[in-house]
Amino acid sequence: xxxxxxxxxxxxxxxxxxxxxxxxxxxxxxxxxxxxxxxxxxxxxxxxxxxxxxxxxxxxxxxxxxxxxxxxxxxxxxxxxxxxxxxxxxxxxxxxxxxxxxxxxxxxxxxxxxxxxxxxxxxxxxxxxxxxxxxxxxxxxxxxxxxxxxxxxxxxxxxxxxxxxxxxxxxxxxxxx
Numbered sequence: 001x002x003x004x005x006x007x008x009x010x011x012x013x014x015x016x017x018x019x020x021x022x023x024x025x026x027x028x029x030x031x032x033x034x035x036x037x038x039x040x041x042x043x044x045x046x047x048x049x050x051x052x053x054x055x056x057x058x059x060x061x062x063x064x065x066x067x068x069x070x071x072x073x074x075x076x077x078x079x080x081x082x083x084x085x086x087x088x089x090x091x092x093x094x095x096x097x098x099x100x101x102x103x104x105x106x107x108x109x110x111x112x113x114x115x116x117x118x119x120x121x122x123x124x125x126x127x128x129x130x131x132x133x134x135x136x137x138x139x140x141x142x143x144x145x146x147x148x149x150x151x152x153x154x155x156x157x158x159x160x161x162x163x164x165x166x167x168x169x170x171x172x173x174x175x176x177x
Contacts, residue, residue, distance in 0.1 A: 025127050026158070026160065032154055034125035035048050035049045036048050036117075038093065038122060041098050041114045043098055048091070048149070053151050054087045055087060055150055056088070058146070059093070059144075060123055060129075060142055062142040063096060063142075064096045064114070065107065068144075068165070069094070072092075072168065073104070073108065076092065076112045076168055080111050082172070092113065093123070094115075094116070095118050096116060096118075097118060126145065130143060144161065144164065145160045147159070157174070159171075
């Protein structure tokens with residue numbers, strides 16, 4: 001049984017985001033998961049709705065090849081066999097270009113699907129981009145977030161501001177794996 005979602009309040013978009021018409025909202029269990037098509041590290045398109053009928057973990061991370069993001073991606077890769085055995089796919093999304101994601105996969109032996117969202121449209125649709133606290137300062141950037149999408153395409157778990165270290169183990173426990 002999944003644990004309670006981590007509450008997160010996304011503040012109003014910055015003036016720059018408002019000028020672009022970007023409105024960041026948060027998702028909660030029961031909401032339809034915003035569909036998307038993004039390019040993976042191999043240059044192939046991946047569409048969330050093509051995975052309907054299975055559970056999907058969609059997670060957002062700030063930048064490939066940084067310490068926290070590497071820890072999280074390696075933890076998901078280490079768990080991928082157990083997740084696949086339960087019919088769960090993992091999609092990691094960052095603003096990085098596919099070429100950088102390919103280097104990330106190769107350098108760290110990653111086995112999860114890495115997707116590129118350079119314009120952050122999908123980040124915004126999931127509420128995974130906006131104002132956050134970083135070393136005591138308010139900055140605008142990627143909010144490390146994880147969503148579990150059920151077989152029908154609805155969000156069954158939404159977690160914002162997750163910690164890279166230990167997050168995958170906690171998620172696996174909450175999913176009963």
